[in-house]
Amino acid sequence: MRLCARLLAAAVVATVATTPARAQDLGVIGPVYPIAEPSLLEVILGRLRAAEQDGTLARLQRDAQARVRQTVDEPAPVAGLARARQARRFHHDPSIVVQEAILDSDGRVIVPPGTVVNPLDTVRLSQALLFFDARDREQVEQARKLVDARHGQVKVILTGGSYLDLMRRWQRPVFYDQQGALATRLGIRHVPALVTQDGRRLRVDELP
Template sequence: MWARCAAATAVALSATASAANLGQIGPVFEITEQHAIQYMIERLGKMEKSGELARLERETQDRARKAVAEPTPVAGLSETFKTRTYYYDPTVTVPENIVDGTGRVLVPAGFRKNPLEVFSLSKHLLFFDARDERQVGYARRLIDHYKGRVTPILVGGSYLDLMKRWDLRVYYDQRGTLSNRFGIKQVPALVTQEGPLLRIDELRVQG
């Protein structure tokens, strides 16, 4: 009896083992996944041999030099068509208490102060577009008229080229920070101080 059970069990196990061996279905390939870093190294090597890498480096350097020499023009400005004069109040309001390390309030929230009460604008500010030679010539005449007491600020064009031409320091209104703050819409625009206010004149090019 026990012998028959043992034999039957052996046959069943043998059949199960045979059923589990399904054999090979199609060809078998070795799994080889190339590492991403290795791929990048090989890719850069190919680009270097072909000269593509050197070309990309030159293009990147050229774009960087151009961005420095001739920044993006300030958007939203046009050449003055109709002259306009208005005033800008530079007074600032403290939005929240300014305290020291012990929590003592140094400047309370809501405090207002006009910086022109502390210092004066030593030079006029002249905004213009150096891509327009008429504006460049007009700006030069204004600078001479005010005997150099003018700070030239570009909203377009190359300030480096103009510095070389004029042998004078020229600034650029990056991202339109100042022209937007002053509400300038047309150039050339001349900013001068009148007491506690700034006077902005959007001027038409003359001559």
């Protein structure tokens, strides 16, 4: 009996193993609903069309253009600068230490690393640098007098206010100290400040 049972079990296993599998349609189990969630792209496009129709999109574009024009016309004022209330004079050494060797076109070292280089040994400051805040009317008037007294040999650099407006009024180039890079490097803390060359150093005069 045990031998017959084993033979029957083996026959069943062999039959199952050799019978090809077939997919069967088991029918619908429960209700079926269509996918109702809209695509993200359709949602975005729909909102853009609605914003265009009610004028919101045009307003946002005008606001963005106005902000860009404002940023270009009047950059953010340099932080940390105050109005000069008393005269202050100091000197700035523009020397730098060469970190990597400077080579010529043939690969020969012309300036070894560690060399101290002062740019004023080879070039001169052809114009004085005048830093001031154009939002302050007194500083603007004081700057105008300095420019005239030096016969225009002054590079005007704003730390606040509209350089485009001043350029139109003065009919001369006006620059802007973006993020206070120059003022920080020169150690300027108060404006107006006039920078001139004094030998191998730069002299900074903060003018009350």
